[in-house]
Amino acid sequence: MIQEILQELIEEITVWLQAAGVDNPVVQLDRAASPDFGEYSTNVAMRYAKQLDKKPFELAEELAAFLHNKQINSLSKVEAMNPGFVNLHLAAVVKVRHLESILGAEDSFGSNQALKGEKWVIEHTSPNPNKAMHLGHLRNNLVGMGIVRLLKMSGADVTSDAVYNNRGIAIAKVMYGYLAHMKKDDSTPTDIDYWVEHKTEWFTPIEKEMKPDVFVTECYILGEQDNTANQDVEKEIRQMVVDWETGNQAVLNLWEVVLEFAYEGIDRTLNRLGNSWDKIWYEHEHYQQGKKYVETGLEKEVFQTLDDGAILTNLESDYDLSDTVLLKNDGTSLYITQDLALTDLKKKTYNADKLVWVIGPDQSLALKQLFAVCEQLGIGNRDDFTHVAYGYVGLKDEDGGFKKMSSRAGTVVLIDDVIDEVKASIRERFDEDERHDESTREALSEKLAIAAVKFSFLRSDRNQDLSFDIKQSVDVHGDSGMYVMYSFVRTQSILRKGSGSSTVVSVPSELGEEASLVRSMVYFDEVVKKSTDDLSVHHVAQYLLEVSSLFNSWYAKETILDGGEQEGYKLAIVKAAGIVLKNGMAILGIDTVDEI
RNA sequence: GCCCUUGUAGUUAAAUGGAUAGAACGGCCCCCUCCUAAGGGGCAGAUGUAGGUUCGAUUCCUGCCAGGGGCACCA
Numbered sequence: 001m002i003q004e005i006l007q008e009l010i011e012e013i014t015v016w017l018q019a020a021g022v023d024n025p026v027v028q029l030d031r032a033a034s035p036d037f038g039e040y041s042t043n044v045a046m047r048y049a050k051q052l053d054k055k056p057f058e059l060a061e062e063l064a065a066f067l068h069n070k071q072i073n074s075l076s077k078v079e080a081m082n083p084g085f086v087n088l089h090l091a092a093v094v095k096v097r098h099l100e101s102i103l104g105a106e107d108s109f110g111s112n113q114a115l116k117g118e119k120w121v122i123e124h125t126s127p128n129p130n131k132a133m134h135l136g137h138l139r140n141n142l143v144g145m146g147i148v149r150l151l152k153m154s155g156a157d158v159t160s161d162a163v164y165n166n167r168g169i170a171i172a173k174v175m176y177g178y179l180a181h182m183k184k185d186d187s188t189p190t191d192i193d194y195w196v197e198h199k200t201e202w203f204t205p206i207e208k209e210m211k212p213d214v215f216v217t218e219c220y221i222l223g224e225q226d227n228t229a230n231q232d233v234e235k236e237i238r239q240m241v242v243d244w245e246t247g248n249q250a251v252l253n254l255w256e257v258v259l260e261f262a263y264e265g266i267d268r269t270l271n272r273l274g275n276s277w278d279k280i281w282y283e284h285e286h287y288q289q290g291k292k293y294v295e296t297g298l299e300k301e302v303f304q305t306l307d308d309g310a311i312l313t314n315l316e317s318d319y320d321l322s323d324t325v326l327l328k329n330d331g332t333s334l335y336i337t338q339d340l341a342l343t344d345l346k347k348k349t350y351n352a353d354k355l356v357w358v359i360g361p362d363q364s365l366a367l368k369q370l371f372a373v374c375e376q377l378g379i380g381n382r383d384d385f386t387h388v389a390y391g392y393v394g395l396k397d398e399d400g401g402f403k404k405m406s407s408r409a410g411t412v413v414l415i416d417d418v419i420d421e422v423k424a425s426i427r428e429r430f431d432e433d434e435r436h437d438e439s440t441r442e443a444l445s446e447k448l449a450i451a452a453v454k455f456s457f458l459r460s461d462r463n464q465d466l467s468f469d470i471k472q473s474v475d476v477h478g479d480s481g482m483y484v485m486y487s488f489v490r491t492q493s494i495l496r497k498g499s500g501s502s503t504v505v506s507v508p509s510e511l512g513e514e515a516s517l518v519r520s521m522v523y524f525d526e527v528v529k530k531s532t533d534d535l536s537v538h539h540v541a542q543y544l545l546e547v548s549s550l551f552n553s554w555y556a557k558e559t560i561l562d563g564g565e566q567e568g569y570k571l572a573i574v575k576a577a578g579i580v581l582k583n584g585m586a587i588l589g590i591d592t593v594d595e596i
Numbered sequence: 597g598c599c600c601u602u603g604u605a606g607u608u609a610a611a612u613g614g615a616u617a618g619a620a621c622g623g624c625c626c627c628c629u630c631c632u633a634a635g636g637g638g639c640a641g642a643u644g645u646a647g648g649u650u651c652g653a654u655u656c657c658u659g660c661c662a663g664g665g666g667c668a669c670c671a
Contacts, residue, residue: 030612030614033615041614046651047651050651081615083614083652169671308669310669322599322668332669334670361666363666364601364665392664402664435632448634459609459610460609464609469607472607472620475620475621476634477620479610479619480634486635489632490631493632496631538610542619545610552635553637555635559630559631595632
């Protein structure tokens with residue numbers, strides 16, 4: 001409803017500008033900077049003053065007078081202000097009607113059809129099976145899942161996917177590390193054929209009392225160490241990769257066992273976060289297909305062959321990108337080789353309009369190259385391919401500087417460890433209060449910890465590096481997920497207590513203390529739209545903090561359940577605020593709880 | 597060397613080219629006889645630097661300073 005009113009106003013202003021002599025006026029209605037300036041403002045007077053040879057403020061006054069004379073009943077006031085803004089004040093009745101529309105739409109409030117009919121495929125959170133997931137992976141997941149939800153909310157048909165890079169040298173290192181270091185008895189030989197017949201002589205993660213992905217990480221680190229230290233081991237590990245490709249049964253068997261460990265652990269973490277994909281691509285199923293695309297490129301003469309036989313791209317002249325090798329001189333494939341095949345597969349399988357890769361910024365050049373080559377091969381249009389990058393998650397070092405996490409330096413922080421730590425501190429508070437029984441405390445602590453962690457990662461622009469300090473980053477006070485959650489809980493608590501009261505909404509002629517809160521709820525739709533345009537949910541998170549703050553201020557001043565004649569109206573505001581908070585949190589992938 | 601990217605209070609961090617740069621944490625001071633104080637209110641504190649474009653620049657452009665990433669047969 002608000003959107004229709006805005007559209008109507010834009011048309012009126014456009015017509016007026018055209019009459020004044022502007023050919024193709026661009027008219028925007030911006031959110032007004034403060035409640036004093038109404039709900040929306042337009043800058044057209046300043047923008048077109050020069051062209052119309054007038055002073056900005058005079059032009060603004062003329063426009064304000066024009067709109068005033070139109071007697072548009074959705075507006076209570078139109079005024080020109082220095083240096084040339086025209087401020088539009090929505091009538092109280094419009095804002096109250098908007099509350100009613102929130103109550104009517106409930107869970108679907110905020111949805112729109114802007115991307116109706118578009119098919120999007122979003123790749124995110126492709127986990128490496130050689131290590132447990134850390135905070136960098138967490139950011140990838142939260143950014144990716146957030147985008148998926150935003151696009152769905154805008155009516156797009158979305159498929160989310162991930163690639164399991166389950167073959168190659170890294171997994172071979174895990175396999176070797178397992179064979180060499182997870183034996184129950186040191187006298188057991190590090191021999192794969194022996195292992196096949198005597199598997200029980202090796203530890204399982206359960207026997208080691210380790211989460212399986214952490215167990216795998218341990219294998220990887222040990223395998224990696226041996227690989228660097230000992231040339232014979234390095235040879236053996238390489239041979240494993242070759243044997244795997246030729247289908248050696250023992251190697252395949254070991255491969256399956258360690259992968260099972262890895263993915264079991266990773267899935268546990270991801271399930272905790274509420275992750276889901278519609279499709280998982282397994283590298284071992286498509287990695288050979290890429291070579292065909294390289295051949296096609298050679299036939300089309302868009303690639304070049306180097307003296308040693310390696311195949312190189314030809315991107316300098318047409319794309320102004322540095323070239324990269326597509327096929328090694330020994331004929332084996334690289335990441336980009338496989339990605340050519342996979343991209344075509346995705347595009348065809350889903351008839352996708354847009355493909356998105358949520359991957360770290362270090363892949364920026366590689367993806368540009370991939371997109372360009374895809375275009376050369378006719379797989380798709382470069383403009384339909386998007387790399388959504390995100391800033392690094394670093395740790396604060398002793399002197400307060402930013403330090404990148406590094407598995408080598410042993411400074412990675414695991415997702416589970418962070419959630420558990422936050423959970424423990426929340427749990428402490430519940431134990432002090434003794435308001436809930438044991439199982440409720442446990443369930444609430446888990447939910448709130450995940451909410452706090454997610455919110456802390458999603459509240460800032462995804463491109464910003466994120467400096468992680470557990471005390472600060474997931475503080476449960478102030479601008480935090482807990483703050484929004486607590487605000488929501490308050491709304492639900494009031495609604496429970498006031499459930500017997502009348503819900504009849506009497507429209508006040510003028511808004512009082514509740515004005516700022518009611519006003520803020522007008523903007524939810526455009527916040528969602530902006531987030532969708534930017535493919536970043538942080539606008540929603542910031543908005544939720546604002547609504548929460550306004551709600552809490554109002555709550556402190558006003559007794560809602562006072563039995564007065566305004567009670568129904570006030571309850572409607574509380575309910576609407578609850579819906580806004582709940583739907584907004586849902587975009588962030590956070591389930592609200594009704595009670596803390 | 598070339599390309600990309602970031603620089604906002606002590607710290608973490610907002611701001612489709614717009615109005616007085618908005619918050620939180622930390623610091624100092626208030627507020628529970630009242631719907632959950634995991635809350636509310638107040639005070640102090642910020643756009644790396646020099647130019648340019650613009651009616652208007654944290655935002656766009658250029659130089660400089662500082663950080664991070666990438667640059668062909670690794671993943």
